[in-house]
Amino acid sequence: MAVGLLKKALPRLGLAVPAWPGVRCMTSRLYGTAAAQTQIHQPDNSVGSDKILTEPLKHPDFFRLSELFSLKDLFDARVHLGHKIGCRHRLMEQYLFGCRLEQDILDLDQTMEHLQQALNFTAHVAYRRGIILFVSRNRQFTHLIESMARDCGEYAHCRYWQGGLLTNANVQYGKGVRLPDLIVFLSTLNNVFQQHVAVRDAAKMNIPTVGIVDSNCNPSLLTYPVPGNDDSGPAVELYCKLFRMTINRAKDKRRQMEILYGLKSQND
């Protein structure tokens, strides 16, 4: 499997899973060491299945996600608007373009890069049949996010988050529970403007996270932060649309590849 391939290429990397947001490459996000997740899907050792998993890793944008969005789309969806200067988080200063009449403006050039990386990672996780969980505590968009998750066949948790959902899963849900392989935050704050508990818990459980961070959020614990507006309707609708299209694309691609390499291995 890919884990074996990567361990052969980088023998020392298999055990150390760095949590710093600076490290972006796919090879360091190995699930093999996460104790809570059990690999139920046992890969067969044929050449075809190996190809299915390694082929997407050779291209920087295998799913061609850059054609899904443009700078103009982000601008029209008001993704660049931040909160007032008094609400600014110190760690978000690197993602700001500037401040106009006390309102922070996020740099959409940086947002484009971060969004591309985040969507690419989401697509790869969905391609490998990972479980994706959408989390947001913004009540205005609960219904939208839940219906989006249902449409792409993934999961959403936009309600009250119980303390031990991830960290105490074996006790709360029974043994051998499969935890999400990726958690996507459409808003990283909860209703009292503190960081959502799931951000910290996902980092504890070695679950990679993608999160939309506004100018008052803390981006440090997220694996793939995406600086952007998380309060406006058009912005959140755009994110939902992009995530849904990404995941559907990745799943369709997986089906295509299985047919392609399945036929090839039959013919050989």
Next chain:
Amino acid sequence: MAALCKAVCVAKRGAKLARISCRSLLAFGKLYSTGDTSEFPGNKEDTPTAEKKLSGFAAAFELHSGLQQKHDIAAGTVGKSPGSNEHSFATLLKQSPLVQMGTSKDKVAVGKIFHIVNNDLYVDFGGKFHCVCKRPAVDGEKYQRGSRVRLRLVDLELTSRFLGAKTDTTLLEADAVLLGLLETKPK
């Protein structure tokens, strides 16, 4: 123009802003260029050759458009017409209604009602947040979901720093006064 140039940025973006303010000067120059005859080929009165001596604003415009062309060539942005979709983020921001409006106090905007709860109307006018207004007594039934209304903006985001707090507390709402329905002129 002064208001545009006053858009205060983080220090490391200062150089970028200086270039933007130059461009804004030139953009305003182009808006007022009615008398510059040598540039436009359709003008039959003046001879094709630029023999007529330009003075005053026309001379300054000539000089600055030459400078702008040199700058564009140097920056590699030649060929990007205003109608194309290749605008940079800085250009889009500068030309956006939010920045062109300036301070939001006492500006009239048009909003659309997207949600109604009893007598509260939630109006989205294109800013980061929506505003919540009370249904007025006059023509109350005409305010339904999807109606377009006129607002006088007060603040784009209601925030305040309370005693002992590290950051501002925000209400996640804008503040505006409802002026009435959008009156469309009968044709």
